Amino acid sequence: MSVKKALISVSDKTGLVPFARRLAAAGVEIISTGGTASLLKEAGIPVIGISDVTGFPEIMDGRVKTLHPNIHGGLLAVRDNESHLQQLKELNIDTIDLVVVNLYPFKETIAKPGVTYAEAIENIDIGGPTMLRSAAKNHQFVTVVVDAADYEKVAGEIEAAGDTTRETRRLLAAKVFGHTAAYDALIARYLNNQVGEAFPESLTVTYEKVQDLRYGENPHQRAAFYQEPLAGLTSVAGAEQLHGKELSYNNINDADAALAIVREFTEPAVVAIKHSNPCGVGIGGDVREAYQKAFEADPVSIFGGIVAANRPIDKETALLMKETFLEIILAPDFTEEALNVLTEKKNLRLLRLPDLAPVQKDAAVLRVAPVAGGALVQDYDLKQLADEEIRVATDREPTAEELAQLKFAWKVVKHVKSNAIVLAADNMTIGVGAGQMNRVGSAKIAIEQAGEKARGSVMASDAFFPMPDTVEAAAKAGITAIIQPGGSVRDQESIDACNRFGIAMVFTGVRHFKH
Structure with missing residues (x-):
């Protein structure tokens, strides 16, 4: 087997031209659509228009262009099935060996302030997921790419051997189904939110990986950190790490607990956390006073703890913090002088979260807690006392x-x-x-x-x-x-x-x- 024909249709065109140029140099014919085809032609890369393959024009503002037997027959045909190959021959359908597709930017669209319902619906991709799923189902013979990060690997294997390896195709197929599942989950969530359905009959949640972790709660447990797309709450996942070693599972869990408490306050506040419970909380006229109170609340337990503040850390506060072994300091910002003080401690993790604002009710955000064989789902406890x-x-x-x-x-x-x-x-x-x-x-x-x-x-x-x-x-x-x-x-x-x-x-x- 070898890759002879590719179908490329992408919304995000990052890195596409160099990748397509390498494919063309390796003798791969490229079929493309709309804006993708125009871009490739402008770059001097030979392209076959999708209408030349389907014998049918793109219609309805591009809503229908790839939903055609000449495309999906070429993707789904089992190459060692004589009956399938005979049908392709009779219908004059060519096989397609590589699919490169990424989808309409639905997540980015609904994240925009003031987006209308009509705009959101128009950015639900139909043909893209269909091609991805067809190619991924037939990954024994077809290579499918949904992520520009995989361009280098795929191009390299084709240049070296004329085809990708079975292992690569399996990995890419798994990635595709994860991607389309996440895409559909976001659409379902958006539509449920539009009709006020917090707890639908089928709840599909999706998360995006932030990083792999060295281990979980204990060294014998594997772990990774994921972020919920479009989460309405300020989160540790959105923090910028300025200094210190890699965050651990327990670091992230405790930092999340510290963040939840410090966001309860509008006045300067500092929270110290140990094993998800507060060991010290203080408020004051400024962040230094708040930290002093949080420290004095339990000067024993704060050792090795996680500290969160809702005001920028200044030099005076940093000097106090430096006197104690802390795992993490999370704050909206750090002055340059404070950073100079705190970065002297090599392993101290400094997290900046500029949008650290008091908590607000957000009905669209649910807390999901796994239990054996299922999950418990509820609103976050954001109740404020009037x-x-x-x-x-x-x-x-x-x-x-x-x-x-x-x-x-x-x-x-x-x-x-x-x-x-x-x-x-x-x-x-x-x-x-x-x-x-x-x-x-x-x-x-x-x-x-x-x-x-x-x-x-x-x-x-x-x-x-x-x-x-x-x-x-x-x-x-x-x-x-x-x-x-x-x-x-x-x-x-x-x-x-x-x-x-x-x-x-x-x-x-x-x-x-x-x-």
């Missing part, structure tokens, strides 16, 4: 300062693994209890971490108190105010306990389980 949702449940109302600290703690506790308790004072966390099997257990951990700082602090709980034991623990530690969802059939017992101890308690009506 003042009118806060209901004072006790005789004593919180003071203005207590209320400010309660709101701060509430923003943090929604990101702590359930059961979750957060203690806060002076615009910083002072105790975090995460992931315990009972709520009072989480409270005891947070109180023990806070120590004497617990006296006069406030408490946030991600879910209601099923009994008053957490209130009793809070009172013993000197906590003065509590924020929790409410909604237990035994709420009154906790309310009575708060009244007995002089603790102000407010209900939000919203829980924030995180598993």
